[in-house]
Amino acid sequence: MITYILSLVFAVVWVAVTGSATLHNLIFGFALSTLVLWIVRDEMGARGYWRRLGRILSLLALFLKELALSAWKVAVLVVSPRMDLKPGIFAFPLTVTRDFEITLLANLITLTPGTLSVDVSEDRKSLFVHAIDCSDIEATKRDIANGFERKIMEAFR
């Protein structure tokens, strides 16, 4: 995490030093500082940077795919003449523990097909999720645990 912040700080410094505050220059500065930090990666002990960047990008790709799919599913459901609904609220047992990870997971769940996070229990052990189709809760829980939750753990642990 600290490496990303450092890259960003270096990028801002680059913009200040070169004296042109355009978006191109900021991106160029960011790329440059990332390269510099990559050169000294062993000395800084930030070897996981590249692997982690790949995982974050893969999480992002998964998320965009799910978002498109979920909007499409809602659209199909809403315009179908007879809406076949089996809504309900179920408790999803959380494996992630940090507040930041729970927030991210809750947001991702809301934007994926048929699920909407409602609340977190006081002890942070379960997330209450409203699902539009509650006919197979175990499968939904499995999908979340093996999809987003695992990806979040891979990306931020």
Added chain:
Amino acid sequence: MMDILLAAITALLILGGAGFALVAAIGLNRLPDLYTRMHAASKAGTVGSGLLLLAVGVHAGDLSTFARALAGFFFFVLTAPISAHLLAMAAHKVGYPLCAESVRDEMKDYDKRI
């Protein structure tokens, strides 16, 4: 040639965005209770406005506008689920019932403890 292509992409994005916004509105009307309505508002609504923002960015044709449109989409994705989640949570806390078709409510016992 490039102009026609850009115009076509913009038109497609606008039509898609407007379509999803329309579907979100229809969903708000047709779905039976607040919880299911939030599904339509948070998902179809987000994608609809996201596509419209992208259309603005593509049409403007310069990078800074495009970057701002992307940032708008990013913050939309960040905030829309939170408002949906807060509305659903508040509704559940004050005892707004789930619709008659609902099959289960594992949160019921949790609310009573507070």
